[in-house]
Amino acid sequence: MLYFQVMILTAALMLVYYCEFTDVFSPTLQGFVCRDPALSKPDPGPEQDSRVQPVILCSVVCGLPVVLISGVELVIFLLHSSSNSLYDHEKMVLMGDCCYVNPMVRRTSCFLGVYVFGLFTTDIFVNAGQLVTGSLSPYFLSVCQPNYTALGCQDTVRFVSQSDACTGNPDDITRARKTFPCKEAAVSVYVAVYLAMYVMSCAGSRGGLLPGPLLSLSLVSLATLTGINRVAEYRNYWSDVIAGQLIGAAVAVFLVVFVVHHFRMRHGILAVSPSDAGTANTDEASAQMNPSMEASNNCVKAQDPSQKSHDYDGLGAHMHPFSNTPESDGRIPSSTSHPALQNPGNKTFTDSGLPDPNQCTSLDDLILVTHKSLHGVAANPLTATEQAKTQLLRSAQKDSFPEEVKAL
Incomplete structure (x- = not known):
């Protein structure tokens, strides 16, 4: 079972790699109307010029879950290590009967493994939507730079569907064709919802009535602001952001409810030996x-x-x-x-x-x-x-x- 789950994670990682870093999959070529005001917003520039830079988003997506989940699990383990009432029945083995794994490590690995799988799944869903729809961004005409004289759009409004209508940078044009759903909104909401449900399920009101909800609502608020920023910078439409947020929240809720069972699951990604079954x-x-x-x-x-x-x-x-x-x-x-x-x-x-x-x-x-x-x-x-x-x-x-x- 462990090998099978590792193979699934590997396949998801490879699919994400091909979608993000190669041109194996190309977005659908959508046509446009000459001088369409909805597509004529100024070019906001590369993603590195955004208020929420990719390096910041990647650091939060990769680092925050590891720190938060590991810290909470360590605190829970230390609080219950003397009574042995929580982890007495959590002894699991990695492979066969050779080596036992600490229950805190097992639970942390399980929750982080499911988180990584959900992150890959969210990215795959978003990339699939962008490639299938080929939705144009608000600044598409600014980077497309069509030759209206050659297209016959000087005096009349025409719908242009030629693949060679754009004369701008090909990389910028491809980026402007992949906006629905918004990837940044989907990933940020997925991380926020997953961690918020983890905090409320594992910590809850044990540290008081307000710390848990405060941390959870703060995470969700930051994720919402990330989507709002995309609209404010003319990088996405509201429909792109809302669709991405729905995808991220749906994946997070599904994994928490049906896979880790509100983080009370006893069987994780590690195999169980016959003697411990x-x-x-x-x-x-x-x-x-x-x-x-x-x-x-x-x-x-x-x-x-x-x-x-x-x-x-x-x-x-x-x-x-x-x-x-x-x-x-x-x-x-x-x-x-x-x-x-x-x-x-x-x-x-x-x-x-x-x-x-x-x-x-x-x-x-x-x-x-x-x-x-x-x-x-x-x-x-x-x-x-x-x-x-x-x-x-x-x-x-x-x-x-x-x-x-x-x-x-």
């Missing part, structure tokens, strides 16, 4: 559990240990079916009714100090009993349940993959 989703699974629920079918004494074993939710352990005793009626009224808690010396615990899975009828029962045996009733239910499930999953991995765990 059971622990990759424990954070989401434990969050959906009700920590205060009572088990409907708890751990009771077996009737026939030789009965057919059942798979224990794919964890590598197996359980035997048990019947409910008349005394318990399938429920544990207190934490002392489980055999592992009533008689610790009755071989109800495994070598790792955890309750024996063969004493339980379901995963939830085993989690509840492990929770009580490790942390007691007074512990934080949610955190303790997460830790109990994690230890159970790790124990099951050791039982199912002893050689792999030993090698690691």
